[in-house]
Amino acid sequence: MTARTARRLRSLVAGLAALLVLAVIAAGLAFTQRQSAVTAQRTAQSRQLAAQSGALLDTNPDLAALLAVQAYRTSRTVEAVPGLYTAAALPLRYRLTEHSAQVWSVAFSPDGRTLATASDDGTVRLWNTATGRVRATLTGHEGVSGSLAFAPDGRTLAVGGEGGVRLWNVATGTVRARFPGQGAVWAVAFSADGRTVAGGGGDDGTVRLWDAATGRLRATLTGHTGPVRSVAFSRDGRTLATGSSDGTVRLWNLTLLDPKQSVDKICAATHRGFTPLERATYLGGRRDTACRG
Structure with a gap:
């Protein structure tokens, strides 16, 4: 191999190495950009789910809790974390829905x-x-x-x-x-x-x-x-x-x-019998409830 041929070969290898480095860098940039896009998408989805969860807390706490969990799983954003804690603190344990009427x-x-x-x-x-x-x-x-x-x-x-x-x-x-x-x-x-x-x-x-x-x-x-x-x-x-x-x-x-028992207690307390008006008003005019003795 002549010196000229060796120089050409070295130049070719260097060029190929440079191209390989550029290709790797380009691939890395593309991967990073793709990951950034995916992260941005998941962040947006998480924030949207967290917002929906917050809007439903008062009207549909079951669905609000499910959305809060999904928001946290999608991305642990600053909106998803407190939303999850809020949903976990809801007092509702169960929603019983088997009845078909009020x-x-x-x-x-x-x-x-x-x-x-x-x-x-x-x-x-x-x-x-x-x-x-x-x-x-x-x-x-x-x-x-x-x-x-x-x-x-x-x-x-x-x-x-x-x-x-x-x-x-x-x-x-x-x-x-x-x-x-x-x-x-x-x-x-x-x-x-x-x-x-x-x-x-x-x-x-x-x-x-x-x-x-x-x-x-x-x-x-x-x-x-x-x-x-x-x-x-x-x-x-x-x-x-x-x-x-x-x-x-x-x-x-x-x-x-017992009416008779009641009359006996009243008679013992008042030491007298019932007047005709009292008998008509309170005893329906009954004669079988007179004071004893």
Whole structure:
């Protein structure tokens, strides 16, 4: 190989090396530009998702939380990070959507593990509060079911509605007993010992007390001039509070449900009998409730 040929070969190798370096640099620049474009696109998408999440926080918190997570996964922008924390701090645990009509009443079981919901769709659903899943669907109600109450032991659910009151076995989803009402029953409650069920709601303004074990009607409380919308027992079970659309709340002494027993206590306190006016006003003119002795 001559010196001239060697010089040409070296020049050729140097030229090829320079071209290779330029090609590598060009490829690197193209890759960097592409990565910058992808990063810019992901950043824009993340910011858009974060903005959508923030706009939906009040109206659709479920979707807002999902968008916040997606925004963070797309790109950890200064908008996505606080949006994720905000979504995580939302108080909503579950959105229960199985009912097909408006929900009138909800009630937790005493242990908090079950939620009962009553709806216009004619069903009562029992939900697992830990998972948000339906445990059972109670059907067969006549019309709207408007009131719910768990027994103190959580084993029985009272459902009031247009057909009166039904007692359901929570474990089996079967009806234990039916208590007919005069019209719809829009308020139900169990006494603290679970032995008595109170129900009110009919247009006659009455409240009925049933024996939870036998279904026997223990008493009918009258006096309200409008439908009774709420009922509640005191802890000791001796007093029942009732609220009515007539604008009044009444406290009933449940230890005086027997008329004769009530008359005896009144007579002992007043040391006299009833006047004709008192008998007509308070006792319906009955003669079998005179003071003894």
